[in-house]
Amino acid sequence: MLKWLTELIYPPRCPGCGAAVEQHGQWCPQCLAAVWHPRRINRTRAVPHIDGCYCLADYRGTMRNILHRIKYDKALRYAASCRYVLDRFPWPERLAHIDYVVPVPLSPEKQAQRGFNQAELIFRPWAEQHWLWYDALQRVRPTTAQWQLRRQDRAENVNDVMELRPAGSVAGRQILLVDDIYTTGATMEACARVLKRKKAAGVTGLVIASGAI
Ligand SMILES: [Zn+2]
Numbered sequence: 001m002l003k004w005l006t007e008l009i010y011p012p013r014c015p016g017c018g019a020a021v022e023q024h025g026q027w028c029p030q031c032l033a034a035v036w037h038p039r040r041i042n043r044t045r046a047v048p049h050i051d052g053c054y055c056l057a058d059y060r061g062t063m064r065n066i067l068h069r070i071k072y073d074k075a076l077r078y079a080a081s082c083r084y085v086l087d088r089f090p091w092p093e094r095l096a097h098i099d100y101v102v103p104v105p106l107s108p109e110k111q112a113q114r115g116f117n118q119a120e121l122i123f124r125p126w127a128e129q130h131w132l133w134y135d136a137l138q139r140v141r142p143t144t145a146q147w148q149l150r151r152q153d154r155a156e157n158v159n160d161v162m163e164l165r166p167a168g169s170v171a172g173r174q175i176l177l178v179d180d181i182y183t184t185g186a187t188m189e190a191c192a193r194v195l196k197r198k199k200a201a202g203v204t205g206l207v208i209a210s211g212a213i
Contacts, residue, residue, distance in 0.1 A: 015081040016062035025080030027062075035063040038090050041210065047185040049192035053205030054094075055182055056085050063209045067180050071118050082122045082180075082208050089206075097174050098204070100134040101127035104179040104191055105162070107139040122208065123178045131176065136168050137191055162194045171199040182210035
């Protein structure tokens with residue numbers, strides 16, 4: 001009844017062009033095709049602790065808009081549009097070895113201000129269909145927003161701000177590290193470095209979008 005009422009008031013619409021679609025979160029084929037770009041960002045010197053990072057879309061157009069609306073306007077309904085993209089991950093067999101799905105954490109101040117971690121909002125319902133969700137990491141001090149920094153300062157900014165939560169353990173586990181956006185990879189690398197230092201067997205990344213690569 002509630003679902004019926006909600007759909008009557010807010011019929012499902014494509015997040016890009018507003019065309020009517022069948023279910024909430026769904027994109028029309030044209031708008032999805034405009035940003036859909038699944039790929040694997042391989043291990044580079046910039047991110048030596050990540051054993052490859054999967055990315056599903058380009059960070060532009062509708063994709064950029066909805067990630068922005070989630071974070072800065074609290075337009076949480078767009079998380080369903082991100083999960084629609086996630087449900088189309090083309091290589092599920094490559095994630096068959098994963099034990100834990102771990103979100104990139106926000107600082108406590110940022111999380112309190114925003115009210116949620118967008119990585120959790122987007123990924124958790126999807127992740128829990130297949131693996132254990134494990135909020136294993138925390139930031140120990142706030143950092144200047146990454147976008148305010150020059151590229152070379154970004155890695156430095158997140159250095160040593162990530163740590164494993166007290167009593168946490170990832171030893172011998174295969175980790176899927178998830179975040180909304182991959183820019184320089186500095187934040188994911190800082191997380192991966194901690195996980196590997198704590199003896200994680202492997203750290204694979206997965207993000208919704210990247211404009212960098
Ligand atoms: Zn559309």
